[in-house]
Amino acid sequence: MRAGRVLFLVLGTSILLTCSRKPESPRLVVFLVLDQCRPDVITRYEPLYRDGFRWLLDHSLTCTQVFHQHGYTATGPGHFTLSTGSYPGPAGILGNNWWSRTLRRTVYCVEDTQALLLGGEGPGRSYRNTSTPALGDWLQAQYPDAKVVSVAGKDRASIFLGGRRPDVCIWYNWDGHFVTSNYYADSIPDWLARFNSTSHIETYRDSMWTKSLPDSVYLKYARDDFFPGEVDSYRKDPYSPVFPIGFDHGDPPEKALKMIGGTPWLDRLTLQAAEAAIQGERLGADDSPDLLFLSLSGVDWMIHYFGPYSQEVMDSQIKLDKELGHFFRTLDTVVGLDRVLVVQTADHGGLPLPEYLSQVRGQAAGRINAPLRKAVTRALNEDLQRRTGIENLVTVEGPGLYIDHPRLEETTVPLEEIKDVIRSYYEKIPGIGRILFLEDLLAATPSDTLEWYLKHTMNEQGPDAWALEKRNWVWKYPFGTGHGSPYSYDRKVPLRWARSQFSRSEYAAEIHTIDLAPTLAAYLGVTPPDSVDGVVRDEIVSFLKGD
Structure with a gap:
């Protein structure tokens, strides 16, 4: 690990970092990733937040200049970097998929032909494609009694966050169940079996996604509901990507189980699965620091479909505000929110719809x-x-x-x-x-x-x-938007360190996502491996400790 220290000075102005009182060490760290969450996806709707996002913003140190340092900004590499503090390519993670010269076929980043899925149907998945130890592995080497649990909508998100050997690693299988593989365990936990049996995810096929607020509020904070370039997956003849949104009655029932990712319901289910894990695994129950990785994948799907400035993404954030509030109250009941540290970030940013950039902002943009x-x-x-x-x-x-x-x-x-x-x-x-x-x-x-x-x-x-x-061009064609470029709009992500004892503060110096895992490790008293590419940001550690 490279040594490094950053001064509390940016452009000659000191950064104000405040903490209401010196906090005790956390019993539980919640490492929260919002997939494809540009910083403004959260902050644009701040006046409307009343619950989870309100707590997160009001009780956090917000780092305002945070960038990934790898250029292929996809989900797999992003989650890998966040948990390992390492660049993905040299560790063997070339993207979500890559061509294997040895196998002479496309390889998926977390595929594992030796593993069997547990708890539902689907192909084998694991961390086997890389040997790089992650934050959870470092933590358990220092604290053998510490528990590491990873929960996500996407398999690659949960797996790369969890590292080599988490206690629990689960993800949604797009067929109505949260699952794991026998790489991690011989069977699924009892609490997960109960969760799967009582969630009845198939019933969402009869649900309708409607707005939470009056139309006038959406017109103030987002663009028009009907906008060219959006994906239309519901009653799409004629093309009409507008509220309300549901599942066509003529579709087979299993289609809703897959398409639920394009609605706020997947992130609700993922948070509910995380709450079940907190209680079932008794996270935060002793003085050994436990680690819960939690990645919300629905945000990514909805931005891909509708773009970050859409009324759909705005509404999903309003709904997520309430779901996060419920999640934080569960943490408070089970662990005590004053003994929890929440770290919130993203695996990559993203680009608005090219049609929005060209028609509204007058920028050169397009689709390949x-x-x-x-x-x-x-x-x-x-x-x-x-x-x-x-x-x-x-x-x-x-x-x-x-x-x-x-x-x-x-x-x-x-x-x-x-x-x-x-x-x-x-x-x-062209492009x-x-x-x-x-x-x-x-x-x-x-x-x-x-x-x-x-x-x-x-x-x-x-x-x-x-x-x-080219800048402002996407590979998505003919609808939707994407990410994956080395441009700043794809590399810039939010980063917040939140505890109930913290007052709202900002840190304006540039920080890299490879620094996140080693910095968090240092705060927990864990020495990162010398092999990591990131550095410990000593000033952030000092803030977290209340020094």
């Missing part, structure tokens, strides 16, 4: 045409086949292009020629800014800026070429 890209890739491979005699020499996975080196080496065609052809085809696609090559990314220095961030999502097995989108 997926059918066009597919056609260009086909033409590229046909050209390469004429040159090399090899069919499908290049495989595409996400923004990455992988060259089949073993087959290429059987020819006399130089690699540089292949790269030139890739560049000539792909840089003609593609540059084609970057792996050897250049691995050699990048901080002065290279975007390449430097992308370097941290790469290793020697990474894609040979990377299609870097």
